[in-house]
Amino acid sequence: MPSSMFEDIAVTASITVVPSKIRNLDEDIDLFDGNKRQLDRLKKTIGFDQRRIADASITALDLCYQAASHLLEQSDIKAKNIDGILFVTQTADHSQPSNASLMHRKLECHSECAAFDIGLGCSGFVYGLWLAHSLIHSGSCETILLLSGDTLSRMVHPKDKTTAPLFGDAGSATIIQKKASSGPSWFRLGSDGTGSDALIVPAGGARYPSSDVTKKETEDEEGAIRTLEDLHMDGSSVFNFSIDVVPREIEALLNFAQVEKNTIDFYVLHQANRYIVQNIGKRLQLDLAKLPVRSFEAFGNVSSASIPAAMSYDLSKILVDSERRQILLSGFGVGLSWGSCILPIESMVCLKWFEYDEAMA
């Protein structure tokens, strides 16, 4: 299990951008056979309410570019000083080249800059942070731009009631820098490939290329309709994984770091849904006021952007001040994979989220 500790490296800035188009759960009532009571139950229990959907012309690259441009404008970081671009996404513009390369061109970064994509979902932001810390720690880089974004609404079939109401779109940009006296950071990562079928898009890649067969709609026993090119989620397995592995991993991280649970100011978990986040919190006996969940209710599950989105939605006014805080982040999902970290945060440029502006594109 990769466990790492770093010093003098800090997350100094972050922001999230979401599409302006909102889809309310009430608009999906046909997925639930018009059953309003069931819809209300889902809202109450899971926290389903609304999600942000990108128009067909907007990609994760566009959302992240607007986030990065705004972040650079609002901080004292220049694009030419970025020596690493990491782009976490599963909805890249092209299979080749990488979104990171396209971002490098759009931001007009210096040629002495490593730029590559990371193909992960909901755990990806923490993996990206870990990689950024590792690159800075090794001396390879000093300032890294971490983008994490997806348009997963396009990967789900609109008639699949097990996924369609869940996933929204978003893009985020985060800066990680070498910074003296910033305090220690701790990471733990893990994977379980035996669960790789629990979240999968079966076809459309190199193994099963797109064809008439893979585009054919089928209906499962719960009445969910999808094709082999859509995201399939075994909700029960993913739920069991979340409540089994994540609390254990967070406990292990706290133990590794020798940090007391109650000294963590905020636990920012992947916003899978409110039920899972609060369930993990209860199992860890955490003060639920320390667990942001409102961004899920506003944006939906935005995959790799969900942790920065929660920071941008719930904590932007808090993390900017000069008081040193410790926050614990935890991402978990496709792979199956998971990653958690404890970060020192002080005077961070943590900006409030904003809506994508097509006029700026």
Added chain:
Amino acid sequence: MEQLIKIIEESLYELEPGSITGESNVVQLKEWDSLALLTLTDAVDLEFGVLLKKDEIEASGTVLKLHQLILSKQK
């Protein structure tokens, strides 16, 4: 057994109290759905310390057999 029945009744939306017995097949009830599965899995884990899989619950047949499965996994 009574505790498991109570958990099942709480997990199934709009179920009449007292309508579950040891011979009931939970997954064949009209109130059974994916959210009931999720809440039942969660409650069983918290109460009995056993994390059941969807297939195990569906294959258990009756509440009595589900209870036996939980007890066997506790050992």
